[in-house]
Amino acid sequence: MVLDKTTRYFSLQVPTQEVLYENLKKINVVDVKELSKFLHNIIDKLSGKLITPQTTSITNEKDRKDLVDIYIFFINKVVGRELKKENIIEDLTVAEVLSQHITIITDTILSRFQDIKKELTEKLTAISSNYLSDFDWKLNQILSSDHINIVQENTLFLNLTIKQNQNDSKQLLIELSKKELDHLLETFETINNTVQSLKI
Amino acid sequence: MDDVDQIILITIKDLGCELNENITGVKDFDCDMTYEFIISYLRLINENKINNLPTTLPKNMSARVNTCSLLSNIIKEMGYRSELSYHQILYPNVGDTRKIFTFLGQNLPKKVDTETKEGRMKLEDQIALYFQNTVKESWIPYFCPFSKRVPGNYSTARLFTTTTLKIPSKGRQLKNTPGLEEYYLRVLPVLSKQVNRFDDIAPSVFEYNLTIYADAQERDLEWNSKGSASGLNPLDYKKNKAKQILSKMNNSIMNDMNTQSASGSSFGGQDSFSTLLKEFGTGKWVDANQGQFNRKKLFTNEHLSGGNIDLKQQSMTSEETEEERQAKRQEELDQLQSKLNEITDRMQQFVKEIEQFASMMRQVESENVEQDQRRETLEKTYKLKKKTFGLLDDAEGNMKELQGLCNQTSQNLVELSMEWEKVRQPIVEKYRSIKDKKMNQQDEAKSKIERIKEMSELIKKLVHDIQQREEHFSQLQEAYKTAPKDTNRSIYTRRIMESVKNIKKQKVDIDKVLLDTKALLKEINTITDSAYRSHEVIKDLLSKEDRKDPLSKQVVRVFSTIESKFEQLYISIDETGQFRNNILNLNSKIDHSTQKSNTLNMDRLVIDLKNVKEENQTLIKTIKAKIQQQNQQQ
Numbered sequence: 001m002v003l004d005k006t007t008r009y010f011s012l013q014v015p016t017q018e019v020l021y022e023n024l025k026k027i028n029v030v031d032v033k034e035l036s037k038f039l040h041n042i043i044d045k046l047s048g049k050l051i052t053p054q055t056t057s058i059t060n061e062k063d064r065k066d067l068v069d070i071y072i073f074f075i076n077k078v079v080g081r082e083l084k085k086e087n088i089i090e091d092l093t094v095a096e097v098l099s100q101h102i103t104i105i106t107d108t109i110l111s112r113f114q115d116i117k118k119e120l121t122e123k124l125t126a127i128s129s130n131y132l133s134d135f136d137w138k139l140n141q142i143l144s145s146d147h148i149n150i151v152q153e154n155t156l157f158l159n160l161t162i163k164q165n166q167n168d169s170k171q172l173l174i175e176l177s178k179k180e181l182d183h184l185l186e187t188f189e190t191i192n193n194t195v196q197s198l199k200i
Numbered sequence: 201m202d203d204v205d206q207i208i209l210i211t212i213k214d215l216g217c218e219l220n221e222n223i224t225g226v227k228d229f230d231c232d233m234t235y236e237f238i239i240s241y242l243r244l245i246n247e248n249k250i251n252n253l254p255t256t257l258p259k260n261m262s263a264r265v266n267t268c269s270l271l272s273n274i275i276k277e278m279g280y281r282s283e284l285s286y287h288q289i290l291y292p293n294v295g296d297t298r299k300i301f302t303f304l305g306q307n308l309p310k311k312v313d314t315e316t317k318e319g320r321m322k323l324e325d326q327i328a329l330y331f332q333n334t335v336k337e338s339w340i341p342y343f344c345p346f347s348k349r350v351p352g353n354y355s356t357a358r359l360f361t362t363t364t365l366k367i368p369s370k371g372r373q374l375k376n377t378p379g380l381e382e383y384y385l386r387v388l389p390v391l392s393k394q395v396n397r398f399d400d401i402a403p404s405v406f407e408y409n410l411t412i413y414a415d416a417q418e419r420d421l422e423w424n425s426k427g428s429a430s431g432l433n434p435l436d437y438k439k440n441k442a443k444q445i446l447s448k449m450n451n452s453i454m455n456d457m458n459t460q461s462a463s464g465s466s467f468g469g470q471d472s473f474s475t476l477l478k479e480f481g482t483g484k485w486v487d488a489n490q491g492q493f494n495r496k497k498l499f500t501n502e503h504l505s506g507g508n509i510d511l512k513q514q515s516m517t518s519e520e521t522e523e524e525r526q527a528k529r530q531e532e533l534d535q536l537q538s539k540l541n542e543i544t545d546r547m548q549q550f551v552k553e554i555e556q557f558a559s560m561m562r563q564v565e566s567e568n569v570e571q572d573q574r575r576e577t578l579e580k581t582y583k584l585k586k587k588t589f590g591l592l593d594d595a596e597g598n599m600k601e602l603q604g605l606c607n608q609t610s611q612n613l614v615e616l617s618m619e620w621e622k623v624r625q626p627i628v629e630k631y632r633s634i635k636d637k638k639m640n641q642q643d644e645a646k647s648k649i650e651r652i653k654e655m656s657e658l659i660k661k662l663v664h665d666i667q668q669r670e671e672h673f674s675q676l677q678e679a680y681k682t683a684p685k686d687t688n689r690s691i692y693t694r695r696i697m698e699s700v701k702n703i704k705k706q707k708v709d710i711d712k713v714l715l716d717t718k719a720l721l722k723e724i725n726t727i728t729d730s731a732y733r734s735h736e737v738i739k740d741l742l743s744k745e746d747r748k749d750p751l752s753k754q755v756v757r758v759f760s761t762i763e764s765k766f767e768q769l770y771i772s773i774d775e776t777g778q779f780r781n782n783i784l785n786l787n788s789k790i791d792h793s794t795q796k797s798n799t800l801n802m803d804r805l806v807i808d809l810k811n812v813k814e815e816n817q818t819l820i821k822t823i824k825a826k827i828q829q830q831n832q833q834q
Contacts, residue, residue, distance in 0.1 A: 036379070040387040107379030115366070196418055200442045 008094055010087040011077040023070045024095035030057045032100055039108040042071050047119045075109060079116045126163065133169065134161040156181050203695050208301045210691070211308070215240045226301065227294045232257050234292045238271060241304040249274050261812050264290060275300065278307060291804060293796070322678060362404045363395045424656070735763075 007015050030038055034055050041053035045068065058064045078088055085106055092102045109116075125131060136159040142151045160172040176184060205225035213219055217240050222228070229237070235257045242250045253271060257264055268286035276284055280303050288296045368384040395401050427437045591598050742759060745752045 036382060037387050040383060104379075107377070108383070111377045111379035111383050113377075192418075196422060198445055200438065200445060 009091045010083055011074065011081055011091050020070060020073060021095050023066065024074060024092065025097050026063070026067050027071070027101060027105070028098050030055050030101075032104065035101060035104050036108055039071070039105060040112070042068055043075065043108070043112045043116060046072050046075060047115060075116060076120065078109060079113060079120060085110060127165075130162050130164045130170075132160060133163045135159065154178060203699060204298060204302065206695065207692070208298070208305065211305055212237050212240070215244065226298045229292055229297060231290050231292055234289055234297055235268070235271070238275070238289070238300065238304065241301075241308065242274065245278070245304070245307050261808065261815060275303070360403050361397075361400055362407045363400050365391060365394055365404050365408045367391065367408065424653075
């Protein structure tokens with residue numbers, strides 16, 4: 001894939017953001033031994049884990065936070081554009097990061113590439129439309145009603161938690177008889193088949 | 201009875217009691233051993249019952265009797281039918297002891313099964329047992345208060361929550377990406393620390409496992425249904441599919457873009473990007489004909505005019521009231537608005553006009569094309585007509601010429617067709633043969649694919665079979681491992697076989713004896729018949745010769761005496777037989793009673809009696825001594 005380079009960096013498309021990349025070289029302070037773990041923790045944070053990347057080399061809390069933020073930004077850009085190893089190295093070299101650090105950073109990013117990509121894709125799909133985030137179900141048996149003594153019918157309560165616009169979530173409660181449930185499952189089957197045909 | 205004894209001995213050994221080698225059967229048990237063995241039996245059957253009893257018989261006589269009577273009571277409580285009191289244990293006789301042990305043995309087996317296997321029960325069995333117990337228990341929802349729940353199974357039930365896990369894997373990826381191994385080794389937390397709560401570990405692992413399994417299964421299914429029919433190898437198929445999907449996506453996105461740009465072009469050739477932006481806009485700008493640029497321009501205009509107002513305001517004196525100012529502003533705003541409306545209206549008009557012109561242009565162009573076509577056809581017809589007019593002068597000659605030409609051309613045509621046929625035939629044949637070949641190849645390929653499918657199914661079946669067999673094998677091996685190595689069973693079976701053999705032999709013997717007796721009976725019958733007949737004949741003879749001869753009379757008399765004597769003899773023989781039977785019966789009774797008397801252990805009883813007497817005497821002595829002491833003290 002031939003990349004068109006719109007700015008000094010492969011990973012950037014908007015020239016104004018180049019100022020941000022000036023901060024990339026601040027990682028040179030971090031000890032080489034700690035670097036790999038530090039970066040992995042940053043990636044974990046990116047993937048939604050409650051974790052604060054720690055390093056002993058930076059004592060100032062604000063600096064550390066800034067560094068974490070800028071690297072989250074950088075990793076997002078790199079993975080988002082699906083850069084090759086050479087391009088990442090070049091970007092980092094332009095940003096004046098030490099060569100020893102560069103190899104560690106590229107290795108780390110490339111080793112977690114698929115994880116990050118998955119995470120980004122999930123985030124991306126989350127902004128576009130509603131999606132199912134959780135579900136719960138219970139099975140009720142109706143023993144009798146006010147007219148009929150013995151009913152003995154099973155109903156399934158399906159509770160769907162649907163996320164809209166990232167943070168609003170909607171609860172959807174459906175009551176299904178056996179026939180309806182069968183129908184629903186059939187529909188799911190066809191949906192799954194369609195998805196399967198689109199899956200690589 | 202030996203076999204029963206052997207079984208009892210083996211069970212006793214299994215129970216963990218020490219047995220002397222010279223003990224060969226129940227008859228060798230003395231009272232201490234009997235007591236000990238019964239206790240070890242009972243310990244397995246019900247340990248609570250024998251808590252009060254000592255493991256070995258005490259030495260004191262009275263204590264002995266007490267414990268033995270307690271023990272006998274326990275055994276009776278368990279449902280032992282025959283007579284049982286302390287002396288059957290204290291003075292064991294073979295029959296009773298055997299009965300007791302067989303009774304205890306019958307009560308034993310189930311207990312032995314569960315108790316001895318508990319330790320080495322397989323994990324699966326334990327799980328199965330746990331679930332069995334869980335099924336029996338009534339379910340209480342997780343939100344019920346803890347106090348009402350039965351401690352154990354369902355009280356630990358909770359909501360199913362999972363965390364996505366990251367599990368290191370070997371393979372090509374690990375080799376190709378340099379940092380991955382380091383990540384797995386140093387940074388990636390262990391599985392139990394990846395989850396947020398400890399309780400989530402198992403569900404998370406289940407989910408992870410299931411997703412991978414389901415994914416693999418779906419892939420497999422797809423490959424079986426579509427992939428194998430395509431005749432590609434899996435990798436190529438995957439690549440192909442990826443390509444197809446990519447192109448599909450591209451197409452759909454392109455289509456969308458096209459429709460959007462088409463709708464955008466109706467707004468007078470505006471940039472599609474700006475329309476896109478407008479769709480995402482805040483919605484305040486309702487006017488559909490204004491794009492991004494226009495909006496910007498208008499916005500700046502407004503700003504400028506606002507600035508003008510400011511300037512004006514500064515220059516104005518403070519005499520102007522607020523209301524006037526507002527009115528002015530409103531006026532200006534209205535003016536601007538009307539101007540704006542005018543401009544937009546004009547814009548719309550222009551756009552419409554442009555569209556009209558464009559459509560007119562199109563119409564005119566199409567008309568042009570039509571005219572051109574018409575012109576061409578007209579030209580052609582004109583040329584043809586001109587030639588025919590030229591030829592009309594010499595009509596007949598020309599006709600002849602034309603006919604000649606026609607003949608020639610027809611001949612030529614025939615020749616050409618002949619030639620063509622010559623050329624065509626081999627080509628067609630070749631084509632047909634190639635087509636046939638291709639069809640054959642296709643058929644072959646199809647059949648091969650079908651065969652491949654069949655084979656893959658067979659392979660799956662075989663793999664399944666093998667797995668089952670392996671499972672079975674491992675189960676059997678487990679069972680073999682857990683099975684006791686002293687192989688009671690084989691001993692039993694061997695013994696059973698031996699006894700069956702013995703029984704067969706005995707049956708054959710019995711059959712022989714029966715045959716002999718039958719033969720004997722037959723002989724006896726024939727002999728008695730012949731004797732009877734001869735007796736009758738002699739009687740007749742004698743009665744005939746009765747009157748002629750006095751000697752014969754004597755003979756008759758002698759004969760009658762002989763007859764009576766014989767009858768007496770018969771009777772006496774019968775009696776002796778009866779007596780003999782009686783004797784045998786009595787003998788067996790005597791044997792039985794002697795056995796009983798033997799097992800009564802008279803010697804032991806006498807010794808015990810002596811012991812008791814001695815004990816009594818010593819007790820009396822001590823009492824006497826004490827009384828003397830008391831007397832002396834007094």
